[in-house]
Amino acid sequence: MSAALPHTAIERFVANLKAIPNNLRAATLRGGTPNTDRSRSSFVFGNVFLHLHPVRVHRWSLRWTTTFGLGIMATAAFLITLVTGVLLMFYYKPYPDAAYISIKDIHFVVPTGRFIRNIHRWAANVMVVAVLLHMARAFYTGAYRKPREFNWLIGMGLLVTTLGLSFTGYLLPWDQLAYWAITIGANIAQSPREVTDALNLTESFDPGGLQKLLLLGSSEVGEEALIRFFLLHVMLLPLVLFGLAAVHFWRIRKDGGLVRPANADEILGPRTEAYPVFTEAPKKTYQLAAIVKGKTAAVGKGPENTLPSMPHLFYAELGILMLTAGICLALAMVSDAPLKELANPAVPENPAKAPWYFLGLQELVAHSAFMGGIGIPSIVLIGLGLIPFLDRETAGTGEWFGGPGGKPLVLQAIVVGLGSAIAIEAVAIQFGWIREWFPKAPQLLITLINPGTVLTLVYALYSVWLVKKHDSTRAGALGLFTCFLCGFALLTLIGTYFRGPNWNFYWSPADWPAH
């Protein structure tokens, strides 16, 4: 602004008016246009929404095969459920029968209502899939290891919260599917009674009853349960998810970015393009020595093999967000979210099935409510949580299936995991289990020894054997996790496609008996 300043207030007013677009832009983008490394950095750390990101990102992190964008996909799917969920709340009424009618209205009357509801449902499904695959990615690349153990635990919290969000959302339509799935779920919460009853303790010690009471606010699924599930679904669990996700993202940064092999720089090779690196000399020196341990980051080191997050990381994230939205929209166009008849407490659905990702659990529950619904899931969660503390090795960190055993071990574990699950399920389906063989067997025995617990034991023994054979805790962890994934997949498959009325086994729904 070298021109002479305007003389009169009116002239200044007009000049200010003209300058509004530029000044607005300057006021918004505090660091100026992000076109140098310096301004790109300040673009990130000067922005409250972006500063969870690192300012610069290692080239390894930007490779497709490092993450396949799965964590971002889960986040994107969550954002989509958030937006569509808020839209659905314009019409949804959390009261029995009214809830059903409002969902029906959303489906048939509200403009774009059906489409928005479909997107909400599909985004929730995409989120569950992405979270599971993201977990598998983190596991197989050894990303749970020191110093990332804590973030692995936070990730498990996010998995449980994601499943909780799905489960609580399932009741809200108040149709037959919802009512009976939640009745089963609430009774799983009550199932510690299976043990306390067998030990004659329920009178004085009844954690199962307390859990069900807290969940439903009543002895059965009714208006109290609906308002509780609504509260959990739209308020409490999203808040928990926000908190955990913020810590999760923050810790990625603080734990040194995404995991990468020690020789990542060698594998990547020299840069092929001329990336701007430190284009401006720093204008001030930072006196952090008093509060930061160790040497200053850049002392004695060349520039790291990193790129500015703006634009490299953000464009990648935006791409994944668009891809996720595209997937959800496409699925929402071809497949409608189900809505069955109004909930009827007198007549259960036959078969009454939970959402697909709980059908593996339902398959376990069909052998024992307590062990299948609470015992084995707790063992699995504790086992997964302990993995980073039991496997303290470093070999193979950052590589897919890295560590002793490697890919052949994973293939073997797939065979063992699927094989033993198929064998045990086949025995149970073909020949029955303890109750059919020894009708007088005590209940505690039937609870403790069932196909689910036997399968868990087989997996545990197999991983211990792997630890011994390869003389490596990573080998055991690889085996255990692979078996867990296989068992989950197989049980889910059986529960989804091969279980019909009365939870009997059928090769195809065409064989189901007529009603």
Add this chain to the structure above:
Amino acid sequence: MTVTPTPARSRLDPEPMPRRDFLGLASLWAAASTMVFAAIGMLRLPKAAVLASPSKKFKVNLPESLPQGEGFVPPGRSVAVFKDKEGVYAVSLICTHLGCIVKQTQTGFDCPCHGSRFALDGTVIKGPAPAPLKWHKVAVSGSSVTVDEESSVPAGTKVQA
């Protein structure tokens, strides 16, 4: 801070603590325990003291001809009422596994959810159900029967008209 080696003290004669440290720690613990108790207090709220469910006691007139071994299910109730030579009795239709409503068959009851099967007297024959079907308390006066769905009586308790 300079560290001067001091002779090891016993557990019963610990290092003296500066007054400020003591007060600081005490207030920290006081705040922490206040929050814990507040959290417990807040958790008390969602545990309902009065359950919002309709009365589970109902009166019903049995149909004139009720064949032996065939239960009568009053509309909207999850109970099968039977009548035989020894008297009237009511068997709960709520599966003891995960709360689905069982369906009466020729030989007993089948649960549609996870395949539990019960005999006509409610004992478990097959499947994951951990306990037999409940028997409810009944009171008979003339042709009308009062059933209390919240009560339970030992299996085999039949009431004469």
